[in-house]
Amino acid sequence: MSRAEVLDGPGAGLPVAAPAPVAFARLLRSELRLVLGRRRNLVLLAGLALVPVVIGTVLLVTRDSALSGQGPAFLAQVTGNGLFLVVAALFLCLPFLLPLCIGIASGDAVAGEASAGTLRYLLVVPVPRTRLLLVKALAALTFAAAAVLAVAVTGLLVGAAFFGVQDVVLLSGSTVPVGEGVVRVAGIVAYVGLSLTGLVAVGLFFSTLTEVPVGAMAATVVVAVVSTVLDSLPQLSAIHPGLLTHHWFDFAEFLRVQVDWGVVGSGLAVQAAWVAVFGSLAWARFTTADVTS
Amino acid sequence: MTSTHDADGDLAVRTAGLTKRFRSGQVAVDGLDLAVPRGAVYGFLGPNGSGKTTTIRMLLGLAHPTAGRAWLLGSPMPDAAARVLPRVGALVEGPAFHPYLSGRANLARLDAGDATADPRTSRRRADAAxxxxxxxxxxxxxxxxxxxxxxxxxxxxxxxxxxxxLLVLDEPTNGLDPQGTREVRHLVRELADGGATVLVSSHLLAEIEQVCTHVGIMSRGRLLLQGERAALTEREAARLAVTTRAGQADAAAEVLRGLGLADVARDGRALPGGAGTARLTAALGPTPPEKVSAALVHAGVDLVGLEVDRPSLEQVFVELTGEGFDVAR
Known part of the structure; x- marks a missing residue:
């Protein structure tokens, strides 16, 4: 249809649409306000932030007892250097708490709107489906980042307050100055955050399949758990490198004298592949499905 | 370009052979040819489960038709959704909003999704609405x-x-009390007076019958009939009933026949007016009732009562389907 026709025809006075990036930004702001303002999500973030507080407190109370120095990796270093509380807390949250929170946020993304019935009203506004899915994906990724930061930032604050921040002793026993230590811990936080993007994509895909948000959330968490289980079976070592969770703990690479960027890169590449596959599936499903909710 | 010109420019909503078959095999909408003229208040009527909402979902691009096509405001759906839907207000299968947001925040949320909405006037428009x-x-x-x-x-x-x-209002009176229903009717009339086309669906005929200029009646996925409301209810000949003094019944019958009314008969039933009155019925045809009363008075017949009985839409529907309006639930 030519422009003149639009102006002369029955559609004279057509509303003018803002440029796509402007419209996208406005919707994204609204979505972020919705996701980050929602009480349930804030409770999740607060719960995550509580983890380093609890760990820090326990270590502080028991530091002079016989139990001091026991426990999983990185825990023993915390009393000596508060920076390690960030690493220890992420190490403890990564297997289950973080996937759970991310499963909830990403599984809810589309299915939540569908179950509330608000999806049909967004689509007739109209919000183009691809734009809506992208906004939902970015909001879910933002929540994942917020979740990791909630652990990391409180870990840093509590660790520094309880145990102080010293030069960082690496896995090999050599020591790097505080400044470099902080950069290395920041690298760990970034790697953990990026490691969760594949799971966000999986959750988003499940979210487009159902009108029952709890179903999508549970399925997402199940994927993470099953991936961990499969990763523990040596008989399946052939598929281990491609598993969603296989490279999650490679963040320890940042604590080696020479960071092997090949290891870091392959971990991130696997996540990128999961994002590409499940992002495409989510897009294919969401842009063609009938909205019946 | 050709596709837009397929549609008549003066139709706000048009469908051609619109069909929806669910995966279960159930045909929810079957070869629908809707024609809603611009400026009309179109009553989209039918019992629950007759396919109205599925039709509306296809019109708005929420569901894909199995076959057939649909145009809104002259443009094909769903291809032209981004261009057309900003000019379409819709209520689909009941309201749905975020429960923990305020009414105003919910409106702001929807407005934020509208690329054609000016963010600077968002608050003002929400409050006005x-x-x-x-x-x-x-x-x-x-x-x-x-x-x-x-x-x-x-x-x-x-x-x-x-x-x-264009406003597509699916069951807008659901859950409203009689006062609320009246307000919705008033609102619909107001919107139509402002030049908008209104497609309003309902399973309660009587609630919206009065505001409609056009009517389409659905049953079991098919459009039984559509057209101007007045024409639909006049399809069935209106009946005239005249009550006079008993002694003047013959004279009155003569007058009615003289006016060309067919089927003039004396109603034998006992009348509330008592033994002193007689009641005549006739098919009114195109004759205006006021002409009948004038002729009767002119002939010196004492006119005790005169009623015109036009069939309601409900009667038309019952006649077409052989079932009550709420039966097909």
């Missing part, structure tokens, strides 16, 4: 605290956030 449906006082209350009627009103407010050329 809330005011229009009588929700100003509850603007800051969370949606979950709204009554059913208030929720329905917020749904209408969302449809009115922007000036619209």
């Amino acid at each position: 809330l005011d229009r449906v009588g929700l100003s006082a509850a603007a800051t209350k969370p949606y979950r605290q709204y009554s059913l009627g208030m929720k329905q009103r917020l749904g209408l407010a969302a449809a009115l956030l922007q000036p619209r050329d």
